[in-house]
Amino acid sequence: MRPAAHRGGAPVVWSPACVPSGAFFMRCMKNTPARLVFTKRYAAARQAAVWCYRGGSISAEPRINDRIRVPEVRLVGPSGEQVGIVPLAKALELAQEYDLDLVEVAANARPPVCKLMDYGKFKYESAMKAREARKNQAHTVIKEMKLRPKIDPHDYDTKKGHVVRFLKQGDKVKITIMFRGREQSRPELGYRLLQRLAEDVQDLGFVESNPKQDGRNMIMVLGPHKKKTEAMAEAREAQAARKAERQGTSGADAEEPAEA
Known part of the structure; x- marks a missing residue:
């Protein structure tokens, strides 16, 4: 209150x-x-x-109809045509005649610019565009995978599978080789392991940052060949194809006649 x-x-x-x-x-x-x-x-x-x-x-919404408090406005028609500078009363009369709203689109202009439009439809379309833009927005994510110099072959295949999945999703991957105890005197083991991993995934990614020693760890960064937006689009297409295939299969099962 x-x-x-x-x-x-x-x-x-x-x-x-x-x-x-x-x-x-x-x-x-x-x-x-x-x-x-x-x-x-x-x-x-x-x-x-x-x-x-x-x-x-204070509201961020533009002023419309009776909320506009100026003697005259520069009016833009429903199709974008320039009507010219008209008194506010005349602009409101035209808006009522066309069954539209008078919306102030440039309040800082002299005189302010107003347009005849369906404001409810305009807000709905703007919200849908913003929602679609957020949906297609791609954020660069750096995943991290940690390995040991003497990693087991099975564990290496599992870690490599994760790296392949990250690269397919369009994410960068930071590979960290952790040295413990006497392993710190053998950095070439970690370097060879990183080179092996880079060669195994060269079809999906490239070495963005060459291996370098960072204290007890050795770090390398892999970048994907595909952009994040492309990977997201392909994932949506694959999901839609799988959904259509499931619907087609269920429809075919329903059409089969029951056995006597």
């Missing part, structure tokens, strides 16, 4: 920086009988000032 500054008065539009602190008035009114009454009024006024300063009534 919006607080009122005082009864019967105009709303307060001060900034909190312009309102003196309560301690200042308390020192001035320390021995005043009206101290309690003043404190309550001051608290209400300060709360109203803070509410106004925070911009509680």
Whole structure:
């Protein structure tokens, strides 16, 4: 609920920086009988000032129809044609005649630019476009895979399978070789392992960052040949194909006549 500054008065539009602190008035009114009454009024006024300063009534939506408060506007027709500078009353009359809304599309222009459109349809289409853009937005992700210099062949195949899956998804992969104990004196073991892995997945990715020693670890970064957006599109197509195949199979089973 919006607080009122005082009864019967105009709303307060001060900034909190312009309102003196309560301690200042308390020192001035320390021995005043009206101290309690003043404190309550001051608290209400300060709360109203803070509410106004925070911009509680400011909206990011464009002004439409009767919310437009200018004497004249530069009007754009429903098909994008330039109508020219017309009085606001005339623009509202045209909007009512076309059964459309008058929407302010450029508030900072002089005079403001307004367009005749179906505002509800415009908001719906804008929301759908934003949703589709977020759906197709690709974020670069760096996956990490850790190996040991003396890794078992079976474990190596499992780790390589994960790297292949990451590269197919369009993600970068950070390969870390962890050295322990006396293994630190044999860095060539880790280097050969990284070179072997890069050769095994060269059809899907390339060496973006060559192997380098980082303390007890050796690090290499693999980058995918496919972009993230391409991988996402292929994944959606494959999912749609699998869905269509399942629906076709279930439909064929339903059409088979029952055995007598």
